[in-house]
Amino acid sequence: MFDACADPKSIEGLTWAACYLTSGKHIDFYWSFVTVLLLLALTAPAALAMGFAGATAARSRFLPISILGKGYAAIVRGVPDIIFFLFFVIALDQGIEYLKSLAVCEDHAWPWQGLEFRVCPEAKVPLGKSSAFWHQAYGFGLAVFTFAIVFGAFAANVLYGAMNAVPRAQLETAEAYGMSHGQVFRRILVPQMWVYALPGLSNLWMILIKATPLLFLLGVKDIVYWARELGGSKTQAYEYPHPDWRLWYFLGLLVFYLIFTKVSEIVLARLSARLSHGQATAAGEAQRKAAA
Amino acid sequence: MKRLLLATALTALSGAAFAQDVVRLGTEGAYPPFNFINDAGEVAGFEREVGDELCKRASLTCEWVTNEWDSIIPNLQSGNYDVIIAGMSITDERDEVIDFTQNYFPPAASAYVALAADADLKGIVAAQTSTIQAGYVAESGATLLEFATPDETIAAVRNGEAVAVFADKDFLAPIVAESNGELMFVGEPVQLGGGVGLGLRESDAELKEKLNAAIQSMKDDGSLNALIEKHFGPEAAKF
Numbered sequence: 001m002f003d004a005c006a007d008p009k010s011i012e013g014l015t016w017a018a019c020y021l022t023s024g025k026h027i028d029f030y031w032s033f034v035t036v037l038l039l040l041a042l043t044a045p046a047a048l049a050m051g052f053a054g055a056t057a058a059r060s061r062f063l064p065i066s067i068l069g070k071g072y073a074a075i076v077r078g079v080p081d082i083i084f085f086l087f088f089v090i091a092l093d094q095g096i097e098y099l100k101s102l103a104v105c106e107d108h109a110w111p112w113q114g115l116e117f118r119v120c121p122e123a124k125v126p127l128g129k130s131s132a133f134w135h136q137a138y139g140f141g142l143a144v145f146t147f148a149i150v151f152g153a154f155a156a157n158v159l160y161g162a163m164n165a166v167p168r169a170q171l172e173t174a175e176a177y178g179m180s181h182g183q184v185f186r187r188i189l190v191p192q193m194w195v196y197a198l199p200g201l202s203n204l205w206m207i208l209i210k211a212t213p214l215l216f217l218l219g220v221k222d223i224v225y226w227a228r229e230l231g232g233s234k235t236q237a238y239e240y241p242h243p244d245w246r247l248w249y250f251l252g253l254l255v256f257y258l259i260f261t262k263v264s265e266i267v268l269a270r271l272s273a274r275l276s277h278g279q280a281t282a283a284g285e286a287q288r289k290a291a292a
Numbered sequence: 293m294k295r296l297l298l299a300t301a302l303t304a305l306s307g308a309a310f311a312q313d314v315v316r317l318g319t320e321g322a323y324p325p326f327n328f329i330n331d332a333g334e335v336a337g338f339e340r341e342v343g344d345e346l347c348k349r350a351s352l353t354c355e356w357v358t359n360e361w362d363s364i365i366p367n368l369q370s371g372n373y374d375v376i377i378a379g380m381s382i383t384d385e386r387d388e389v390i391d392f393t394q395n396y397f398p399p400a401a402s403a404y405v406a407l408a409a410d411a412d413l414k415g416i417v418a419a420q421t422s423t424i425q426a427g428y429v430a431e432s433g434a435t436l437l438e439f440a441t442p443d444e445t446i447a448a449v450r451n452g453e454a455v456a457v458f459a460d461k462d463f464l465a466p467i468v469a470e471s472n473g474e475l476m477f478v479g480e481p482v483q484l485g486g487g488v489g490l491g492l493r494e495s496d497a498e499l500k501e502k503l504n505a506a507i508q509s510m511k512d513d514g515s516l517n518a519l520i521e522k523h524f525g526p527e528a529a530k531f
Contacts, residue, residue: 008331024332086363090370097371115389116369116493121313124371129314132355219359219372229322229329232443235466237324237523239331244447 008239020240029226033256036212036222039144043208046148048201051155058160069156076153084150085217089142097123136220143218151208158200163189165196167280195275195283202268206261227253314353315499317343318373321358322441323463325523326379326397326488329358338523339377342396345515346490349506362421362440365390368491374499375492379460381424381485391494393503395487396516398529402428403481405464406449406456411478418445418454424484425458449475462524 004011005019020026057069076084094117101111101123111119121127126134166189174188213224231246276283319327321335330336335356347354357373368376368390382392402425404413417434419426420442429436437454439445446467448454457464461481468475490507492500510516517530 024334025329028333090366093372094370113495116495117371118493118495119371128316128374129353135357216360217363228441228443232322232441233446233467235324235470237328237337237466241470244443244450246447 009241016240023240025226025230028221029223029230032221032223032226035140035220036215039140039147039212039215039220040209042144043147043151044205046144047151047155047204047208050148050152051157051159054152054156055159055163058156059163069160073153073156073160076150077157081150081211081214082217085146085214088149089146089218092142092145093125097125100125139219143215143220146218147208147211147214151204154204155201158204159193159197161200162193162197166192192279195272195279195281198268198272198275202264202272205264205268209257209260209264223253223256314355315347315375316355316357316373317347317375317377318357318359318364318368319343319376320361320364320378322361322443323379325466326460326463327377338397338519339379341519341523342510342516343375343377345510345519346396346503346506349509350502352502360440361423365491368493371493374496375490375503377490379463379488380491382487382489383424383485386491391492391496391500392489393492393500394507395489396507396510397488397520398531399483399485399487400529401461401481402458402484403461403464404456404458404478405446405468405475406478407452407475409476409478411455413456413479415455416453418448418457419459420445423459425460428482428484429458446475462528465525 004015005022008016008019011019054069054072057065058073060066060069094111097117097119098111101119102108104122105120107120109118111117126138170188170192171184174184179187212222215222216225227249228246231244231249233244234241272283273287276287278284278288319335319339321327321329323337325337327335327337327339335358340356343354343356346352359367359373361378364376364378364380365386367373376390379397380386382395386392404411404417406413414432414434416437417429417432418437418439419429421438421440426436426438437448439448442459442463445454445457445459449457456478461477464477468477490503492503507516511531520528520530
């Protein structure tokens, strides 16, 4: 990055540290923080949407939909995450390529031949000749989708419980006013359920933050991958040889995660206070008394 | 909505250039001097130079991809890349699931490294998961301690988790040389495997022929030996 860094083995002290910390690999490391934050920013709403759909389906009075919603939560929650991240992603990737091959390939041979999966080159997603960026973006997209499915199942269960926790009297009153089922759901049930869902959802958020290292299983290089890679001892084959510094890198990650979860806690606490406002819960009652 | 987005994404991707086919080279990026990620964040090392030269000779456009060692064979079979170039020794077990080109690195010795000369090689020995060395340790009567990356196997010996590490001698040599006498080779080196070759899908016969010819031409004009000497020092085994 700097001119002084042209020959790293001849420099020492602060200059060395400055050059070391701005090497291309470190820049990749810093960018991976953005990757993780972006993943969280996309996954959290996606998982919430999946959860909401799952919970709504589970409450449906139409049996097949209800079974679908409950089955989704039960199956995904029961399968170990690591299996999901190892096998589901490969299956999803192959499934997408198979569907695409039906549309673009001339030869419709069954792609699963023994241990290999073969489709014509035009059906590859992304195409073999696409730039590395597309390969990464695709891997990232698969990651977001997989995280959304896994965490959506947990969120579905939380939201299902929260919907059932809304006092029945509230819904009955709404019905007595002549609201339709849809209106009761939208105007009464959903606005009130969040306060019951929030503790469970905040747990999920904390777990999601810590689950991001699973990204590496999907080929996305996250902060834990880079910390391990940068911290590992380096021989003279590298420009900046150093002993095993993983401890320092992982301490850095520890600080990052602690700050991040602390900030999350503060935000969630505020959100909780806001949602409790005017609710017929202990927290809502406490707020009312404090104000009076 | 999701399907709509997916369809849009697929169209966008398929529209991205119809140039020459690209051969994707998959490596681990954690096994110096064979392959590693250099400080610029790019794949470097012996295999980087060999791979680039082979692609040039075979007139292929190549692109480098890194993948964890554990899942390097399944991802080849799934078509995420076309060639494994990751210091992978040619063995019968691997040959059953994938194909190998002829070797571009001669059959080399594996060795034990420990903190003390009298280390018990039948004790706890560290090796990388799914390597021929791990298989050898498991059969040697020692207690095998597996790690996902080569670097962790060394760290395990340094912090006393394992008595010794068993790995390619060429990988261990620079680490021992730079440890200021802390680490040392113990016991006799062991010959394992049939050299290092490029791994390919069994159905990719055409690509295999091209790469075999390119490797042969590098062997014939001595450029492969020159690269081995550059990265592994003058004592390394050559063709």
